[in-house]
Amino acid sequence: MLQVRDLYAGIDGKEILKGLTLDINPGEVHAIMGPNGSGKSTLANVLAGRPRYEVTAGEVLFEGKNLLDMATEERAREGVFLAMQYPVEIPGVNNIYFLKAAVNAVRKHRGEEELDAMEFLQLAREKMKVVELDEKFMNRGVNEGFSGGEKKRNEIFQMAVLDPKLAILDETDSGLDIDALRIVAEGVNALRSEKHAVLVITHYQRLLRYLVPDFVHVLANGRIVKSGGKELAEELEQKGYDWVEEVA
């Protein structure tokens, strides 16, 4: 599904990813772990097409198509979703209106019928339950006045509604208490299927207790220095990132 080949990328002229290679197949959950500054978020942002990030070498294929040639919205319509580390508040843009516009943009791209207001609300209500978000949030501005945990749950809610092929979670666990962590993990687990893939980017192992990955990769200095199964996450937790940096 996703093939990242020897990717070099950075921001403001600073190279952060230095030859990263990664393959993700449908049905798989991958976790990327690494110390601060190793390039975890850069990878997420480059995949989603955040402005200012520059790719200097390498390629990224999503279902055989060149992902890096696509505009941000095209990537989303093709089925790439980024749950952001710091979701922005957008007062004046209504949550429900925004999400309906997004769903229909994606559906249109897939050649599916657009949802009418009733159909959309039904879908939204169903998914809201999964992340235990109150309906009253839906009539506010996007993320407006949401707590940190509510913002993260809203990301997972949007993900559930948009039903992406590849969901990328950028430090979605940071700042969450155990309950919120469990809810987020359940939201992602509900998406898991043989057709969907998930890339979890995290500093800590704790989310991975609820959201068990098939593969764990350790990122250091812009490259994957070690890959393994879910047990690698525990090993990291015990030995710390110094151990990895020594390996690297």
Added chain:
Amino acid sequence: MTVVADLRSEAAERFAQLGWPTPRIEEWRYTNLAPLQKVAWRTDDAPGAVDLPFTYRPHAVMELVFVNGWLVTGENLYRGDRDVHIADWERNALVALNLANQQDGAHIVIPDGTVVEGFIHLLFIGNGDGIWSHPRNTISVGKNAQVTIVESYTGSGAYFTNAVTEIVADESAVVDHYKVECDSREAFHIGNIFIRQERASNVTSRNIAIGAALARTEIHVALAGEGSSVTLDGLFVGSGRQHLDNRTVIDHIKPHCESFELYKGILDHDARGVFDGRIIVRPDAQKTVSRQVNRNLLLSESAVVDSKPTLEIHNDDVKCNHGSTIGQIEAEPLFYLRSRGIGEDEARNLLVYAFASELVDRMKIEPVREQIRRSLFQSLPQRLPERRGEAR
């Protein structure tokens, strides 16, 4: 000679002395009326039939329609003969010009204790090239009375509307005043609004400028009674080569008064916007609370805004703050919306509308909000989503 005729000729004389304002005058620094002076304006003595561009009936409890300055339909249910003369024609040339050429207008008196349910609509239609009109409205709101009045300006052709509205809010009166200027894109519009507030009165002024080639609205508020409160909301949306000027003067004369002002500008293409907001706190106006904010959103490289908030405080016992910002569409929200599959144009439109919505959403009359939304879409045709929806 009658009193009115006296005033007319005095005002005409005064205008002859003052002449057209030029950018050499500080208050007119950003706006040049030269193109307006080149036209030999004439009054339309017999306005022909005009199709109503829109109506707020049956929502409005009363609707008066004026064409080229003359009342053509509607009945004034709140007629009265309370004299209202607070417009400053001695110093303001355009007010003098209005009084010298004064045509019809609404003269509304809300008796003490009367609460007008719903709202009153005054619709001013300009029609035809080279026609000027000088409507003058007076609104007197009695003690403990309440009223909402909407003035709409629209039309077609290169006409010139020079309107004056005088509002007196007596003790504990509550007034919600809307001015929605959606004039023809070839038209000139000058509006002068004078508001005088007595003790514990509460006035909200909502000033929307979307139309006209050149529009300027001045709002002068005198907080002349203790404990009175005024809110000035403003939204100006310009594109093409439009020039939209807003000048407000809030005069805190008495103690314990408050003023809250928020003006927002959205400017695209080569449009130019002006916000000149002056707040005066007199020596006697202790415990004044005043907040003034002007925010501007520039959508193109060549759009310009001049923002000039001014505070003149003549005593120590006040809480005043003011500020202004000029910015573009922010990258982060734009990226966020696009990352969910929304196209760049539509994402921009959502953010432009979001910027305006703070002011539009707090308007209390649903049909007026809808009318403004429609006008916004028409004003920025390539950019707003509903418009594109229609084209599909």
